[in-house]
Amino acid sequence: MTAPTPIKKALKPADVEVFAETIGHYFERITGEKALVRTAYLLETEAPPQDDFNGMIIVHGSYQGSVCFAAPRGLLTHVLMRMGQQEYSDADHLDIVGEIANTLAGRARRVLGEGLEITPPHTYTRAGRALPSPASGTPLVIPFTWQIYAAVLVVHLDVLG
Amino acid sequence: MTLKLLIVDDSTVIRNRIARLCQDMRLPCLEIVGLAGDGRQALALAEQFRPQLVTMDLTMPQMDGDECISRIVDRLPETRILVVSALSDKATALKAIKKGAQGFLRKPFSDEQLVESLLELIR
Numbered sequence: 001m002t003a004p005t006p007i008k009k010a011l012k013p014a015d016v017e018v019f020a021e022t023i024g025h026y027f028e029r030i031t032g033e034k035a036l037v038r039t040a041y042l043l044e045t046e047a048p049p050q051d052d053f054n055g056m057i058i059v060h061g062s063y064q065g066s067v068c069f070a071a072p073r074g075l076l077t078h079v080l081m082r083m084g085q086q087e088y089s090d091a092d093h094l095d096i097v098g099e100i101a102n103t104l105a106g107r108a109r110r111v112l113g114e115g116l117e118i119t120p121p122h123t124y125t126r127a128g129r130a131l132p133s134p135a136s137g138t139p140l141v142i143p144f145t146w147q148i149y150a151a152v153l154v155v156h157l158d159v160l161g
Numbered sequence: 162m163t164l165k166l167l168i169v170d171d172s173t174v175i176r177n178r179i180a181r182l183c184q185d186m187r188l189p190c191l192e193i194v195g196l197a198g199d200g201r202q203a204l205a206l207a208e209q210f211r212p213q214l215v216t217m218d219l220t221m222p223q224m225d226g227d228e229c230i231s232r233i234v235d236r237l238p239e240t241r242i243l244v245v246s247a248l249s250d251k252a253t254a255l256k257a258i259k260k261g262a263q264g265f266l267r268k269p270f271s272d273e274q275l276v277e278s279l280l281e282l283i284r
Contacts, residue, residue, distance in 0.1 A: 029269040083178045084185075092174060099172040102220060103268045106247025114252045120171055120222045 008064070008158040009139050016040055016114060018140050019067075020142055022107040027099065027146050031082045034145040035105055037096045046131065048154045052094045054063025055101030061114025065157035067108075068107065075149035079110075095155035098123040101154040104153060169203040169229065170218040170245065171238055174267075175188030177180050179245070179275065181217055186276045188259065190283060192256075199222025207233050212240060214282060217262065219246040219253070227260065231268045245270065 020037045027035040036044035059065050076093045079100070085092060098121030105118045122131050133139070139156035165184065170176045176196045181190050191214070195206035201223045207215065216235065219226035226244065233240055244257045247268040254265040266278045 026269050029271060080174065083174060084181050085174055085177065095174045097171050102172075103247040106220065106268070107249045109253065110249035114248075114250050118220055118248075120220055130258060 001083055008136060008161040009161050011140070011155070011157055011159060015159075016142070016155065018108050018111045018138060019153060020144075022104045023081075023142065023144050023153060025107070026103060030079060032148070033146065035144045037142065037144040038140045038148060040140050043141050043154070045139065048139055048156070049141065049152050050126055050130070051139040051151065052126055053097040054124050054128070054130065055094075055098040056124075057101050057105040058119045058122070058131060059105065059143075060119075060134070060159060061117035062114065062132065063117075063157045064160055065137075066131070066133040066154075067101060067105060067118075067157070068130065068136065069097060069107040069151070069156040070154065071097055071100070071151035072149055075146060075151055078149075092127070162190065163192045164190055166191045166213055166214045166216070167197065167203065167206055167210065167212040168193060169197045169200070169226070170181075170216070171198050171219075171221040172218075174200070175218070175245075182272055182275055183186060183187060186272065186275065191279070198242070200229035201215040203229050204232055207240070210270065211237060211238050212242045213277050214279070215240055216279075217243050219248050219257070227256070230257060230260045230262055242261045243278055243282050245275075259269060 032050045052073040054070045056068040101121050107114050133156045135156045135158045166178050168176050194210040197203035199221045219228045242262040243264040244262045245266045249267050
């Protein structure tokens with residue numbers, strides 16, 4: 001006898017709000033300036049947006065899918081500066097984009113709970129490749145701006161019921 | 162008295178930030194004896210240097226922070242561990258404390274929060 005296939009459900013609007021709140025909180029805590037989070041939208045047909053640097057967290061447990069943070073070099077250089085970093089190599093930018101992705105996904109557990117199990121980040125440049133997301137639903141893009149820079153958090157999660 | 166500190170995080174930027182803050186904020190009682198990017202490295206450095214204090218990330222490759230805390234507590238029960246993690250749910254914090262960590266600091270953290278948490282651990 002095979003195990004029953006878990007029912008997959010979409011995230012609720014309140015769950016999406018958690019991710020938007022984590023973006024605002026992150027930038028305020030690290031830089032002292034809030035990010036302006038814009039209206040989230042579903043990504044029906046296009047490929048998920050990528051940027052100069054991308055950090056992807058694979059999610060399993062009670063949720064299945066991925067959380068991906070994509071940002072331009074300039075934004076990440078500012079974050080590195082605010083953290084007191086004195087070198088700004090590609091490796092440093094990849095490191096911080098992965099750390100931000102990890103922090104945004106991890107902080108969502110405050111509301112979504114420990115069932116949102118996350119892996120260490122997979123990071124890549126614009127020329128690189130994302131891992132395939134294990135989610136089957138439609139990805140949700142949360143765009144935001146910080147200073148003059150625009151970036152996105154792509155949340156692609158199924159809720160297993 | 163100087164206390165030996167081991168910094169464990171899979172992010173080089175975060176490891177450097179913690180190290181720099183310990184120096185810049187003038188915590189003269191701390192001597193950084195090692196920086197580790199995963200649990201296995203951390204365990205090897207802990208056995209080599211026998212630090213009194215450890216800052217410990219949880220989500221890491223090779224060996225995660227949970228397992229690393231258990232092993233350090235087994236081998237060096239006097240070591241005090243401050244978990245510094247993005248995993249913000251209460252259950253994770255409680256689990257880390259049960260395993261033997263003495264403090265839990267959520268990422269993202271401010272400079273002042275880190276220093277305060279380290280001082281709390283030293284007191």
